[in-house]
Amino acid sequence: MKVIQMKKYFLLICLVTVAFSSCRKVVQSPFSDTQQAIADDNAIQDYFLSNGITNATKDPSGVYYIITNPGTGPHPTINSNVTVGYSIYLFDTSFVESQSSRYFAPLSSYIKGWQVGIPLIGTGGSITLYVPSGLAFGTSGTTNIEANTPLIFNITLQGFNN
Numbered sequence: 574m575k576v577i578q579m580k581k582y583f584l585l586i587c588l589v590t591v592a593f594s595s596c597r598k599v600v601q602s603p604f605s606d607t608q609q610a611i612a613d614d615n616a617i618q619d620y621f622l623s624n625g626i627t628n629a630t631k632d633p634s635g636v637y638y639i640i641t642n643p644g645t646g647p648h649p650t651i652n653s654n655v656t657v658g659y660s661i662y663l664f665d666t667s668f669v670e671s672q673s674s675r676y677f678a679p680l681s682s683y684i685k686g687w688q689v690g691i692p693l694i695g696t697g698g699s700i701t702l703y704v705p706s707g708l709a710f711g712t713s714g715t716t717n718i719e720a721n722t723p724l725i726f727n728i729t730l731q732g733f734n735n
Contacts, residue, residue: 606707610635613705613723620664620703620725629703636689637703642729644698649733651688654678656732661718662725669717669724674731684709686726694730702726 617637621629629637649655656676661669677683680691686704694700706712706721714720 609721610705610707613707613721616664616723617703617705632689634685634689634708635705636686636708638690638693639701640694640698641701642694642697642699644695644730646695648692648695649680649730650692650735651681652679653692653733653735655680655691655730657691658729658731660727662727663718664723664725686724687728690726691728691730696730696732699727699729702728 614635621627621637626639629639631637654676656674658673659675660671663669677687680688684704685708686702689708690700690702690704702725704724704726706723709722709724710718710720712720714722718724
């Protein structure tokens with residue numbers, strides 16, 4: 574009799590374990606990738622309108638940019654190792670972070686928005702990038718940046734090598 578009761582308890586414990594393990598939370602974006610890209614583009618356009626920005630260029634990727642200083646010499650590629658100074662802002666102009674000089678090896682290992690924008694300038698050049706969330710930190714975000722957040726980057730290319 575004890576064996577039958579033990580089997581029942583064991584079966585009950587197994588069922589409870591399976592029930593609780595199947596209750597994991599799945600985090601999903603509230604929009605599809607296409608809807609998020611449209612929402613981000615609208616946010617960027619609204620920012621331009623609110624701040625009187627009329628000289629931004631839109632790359633086919635969806636990144637907008639303003640080259641404030643083209644720099645000199647050749648330009649890096651996405652396979653280049655780059656040293657940059659940068660600041661990151663949200664579209665409500667909240668400051669996120671800044672580095673006076675940071676080395677990235679190679680650029681292809683960093684966000685797509687930088688892969689589009691940094692090769693547009695030479696050494697000593699400066700660019701402001703308006704990056705949709707899908708070309709920044711996407712649905713994962715970072716410790717300082719929420720998921721699905723478009724960002725503004727002010728970047729100065731200090732140097733690079735291939």
